[in-house]
Amino acid sequence: MDVPPVVMLDPIDSLRDRRADFPILGETVHGRPLVFLDSAASAQKPVQVIDAMGDAMRTQYANIHRGLHWMSERTTDAYEAVRGQVAGLIGAPAREEVIFTRNSTEAINLVAYSFGSLMRPGQAVVISEMEHHANLVPWQMLRDRTGIELRVAPITDDGDLELDALERLLADGKVALVAVTHMSNVLGTVTPARRIADIAHAAGARVLFDGSQFVVHRRVDVQAIDADFYTFTGHKLYGPTGIGVLWGRRELLDAMPPFMGGGDMISTVTFEHSTWAGLPHKFEAGTPAIIETIGLGAAISYIEAIGYEAIAAHEAALVAYALPRLAEVPGLHVVGAPAERGGVISFTMDDVHPHDIATLLDRNGIAVRAGHHCAEPLMRRLGLSATARASFALYTTREEVDALVSTLTQIRGFFV
Amino acid sequence: MDRDGLYQRQVIERARAPAHAGPLEGATGRGEGTNPMCGDRVRIGIWFDGDGRIGTVRHQARGCAICLASADMMAELAVGQDQGGAVTMGRSFAALLQTGQDGGVRPELMVFAPLRQHRSRIRCATLAWSALEAALTGTPAEDSKDG
Known part of the structure; x- marks a missing residue:
């Protein structure tokens, strides 16, 4: 009997068949095949997500939590089932601790407003130098509203968090919350979450991780990293826009006042007074993003079917391939060299501005992001006004990295 | 590479070796245009001649x-204009890029016409003209989310 040969696929090629799940990848841009290297801004959607949302609207849709009819009950079941999926995805101990928001920005604003309302002047929040504006501006607003202090933990020139400095910032015991990214959208830095949590907890502070980039590439276990709050957004995770997640420890969420008032978040209402619903509904005022939540559920099913192990291996291999290839481009400088990098590579090029790079790449069908990536203070810290950024997804191929490298080489030649 | 001719040689050469870049100290009028979306910034200084026309930018x-x-070309084309003429020149240029209507735009500026196909980059070209208008009228240049 012939034994079929065992073919070990290179991790870069292992997910190649999954490209067929993403209809948009068959499109052309300016007459060239689309090479989409801007997934860190927002990922493309597999047909499984597209169909789940369409099917819900075609066959099973009504408002949730309020209808006494079949359609409402079934739609409520579908919506609430996603809460369980999210809990499973991130290792949350209870589904009620999963709060649906519009995106990660709203999730952080919720914590800044609601947890922040329990803070007192003299207390402090610590963020890092590499935060997205979403994890900076809400804390500035809280500071200006309540008189708390906002402290910024430095990063090294390589783009890693300076843990010693973080410890020093916490030493006076005034810090109530450390809020940092789990993976930088500019540098690709994966932060040592468990160590950060340990440092925060040792000083009596709580810790929030912005996992918007991380959950796309690696499995997070909020209990293993000992997080107190964790946020992410659906649209970067191959799901739709308009749906994000806040996970928080029950005892914290229970103690926090509601963020927004309205329907669905109340227990009883009179003209004089209202009482709040329990978790998670206390934080979900009004009709939520039902269709988008169902889409997020389909995205999570899609991710789980592929498996984070395969996704992480693909990404690590792609980054390991891309970094030396990019180094071949004359005048190109990769920004940062973090100890652990996810599938995000920012770069600059001598004599060519990032916007000119992005425009010329676009004319050749290659989509990257250029600018400050919603991290202006980080740009200033790095001494840059802008970078170009290529970011990878599970559908990214070696050939797409090759196309990026060869087009960048042409662009450089064009300008010099 | 640059199939729609946005980056003509003239644009690249001017960007690499601008003829009118320089210190602004002593300028009669100064203006600034910024684009908060991308961090681009153009500061300009104007020196008027004896007739109240723009002598140097x-x-x-x-x-x-x-x-x-675009900043370098603006500094060249604005010379000899009075306030009204310079403002009109900048607004015609912006209209050309935004609407495609060529309302008497100086032919030298047509090198930027391909920007019409790159809406997100139009502000890059109009920034210097916003700075010029700010310098001439004394009003801060309007920030834009474009570009």
Whole structure:
């Protein structure tokens, strides 16, 4: 009997068949095949997500939590089932601790407003130098509203968090919350979450991780990293826009006042007074993003079917391939060299501005992001006004990295 | 590479070696245009001649090739204009890029016409003209989310 040969696929090629799940990848841009290297801004959607949302609207849709009819009950079941999926995805101990928001920005604003309302002047929040504006501006607003202090933990020139400095910032015991990214959208830095949590907890502070980039590439276990709050957004995770997640420890969420008032978040209402619903509904005022939540559920099913192990291996291999290839481009400088990098590579090029790079790449069908990536203070810290950024997804191929490298080489030649 | 001719040689050369970049000290009028979305910034200084017309314009531009080349060309074309003429020139240029209507735009500026196909980059080219208008009218240049 012939034994079929065992073919070990290179991790870069292992997910190649999954490209067929993403209809948009068959499109052309300016007459060239689309090479989409801007997934860190927002990922493309597999047909499984597209169909789940369409099917819900075609066959099973009504408002949730309020209808006494079949359609409402079934739609409520579908919506609430996603809460369980999210809990499973991130290792949350209870589904009620999963709060649906519009995106990660709203999730952080919720914590800044609601947890922040329990803070007192003299207390402090610590963020890092590499935060997205979403994890900076809400804390500035809280500071200006309540008189708390906002402290910024430095990063090294390589783009890693300076843990010693973080410890020093916490030493006076005034810090109530450390809020940092789990993976930088500019540098690709994966932060040592468990160590950060340990440092925060040792000083009596709580810790929030912005996992918007991380959950796309690696499995997070909020209990293993000992997080107190964790946020992410659906649209970067191959799901739709308009749906994000806040996970928080029950005892914290229970103690926090509601963020927004309205329907669905109340227990009883009179003209004089209202009482709040329990978790998670206390934080979900009004009709939520039902269709988008169902889409997020389909995205999570899609991710789980592929498996984070395969996704992480693909990404690590792609980054390991891309970094030396990019180094071949004359005048190109990769920004940062973090100890652990996810599938995000920012770069600059001598004599060519990032916007000119992005425009010329676009004319050749290659989509990257250029600018400050919603991290202006980080740009200033790095001494840059802008970078170009290529970011990878599970559908990214070696050939797409090759196309990026060869087009960048042409662009450089064009300008010099 | 650049199939629609946005980056013509003239644009790249001007961006690389601008003829009118320089210090702004002593300028009669100064203006600035910024684009908060991308961090581009153009500062300009104006020196008037005896007739109240623009005698010299110098710029300090930080940005992409389109931004730098446009600033340098603005500094050249504005010379000899009075306030009204210079403002009109800038607004006609912006209208050309935004609507495609060529309302008497100086032919030298047509090198930027391909920007019409790159809506997100139009602000890069109009930034210097916003700075000029700010310098002439004394009003801060309007920030834009474009570009």
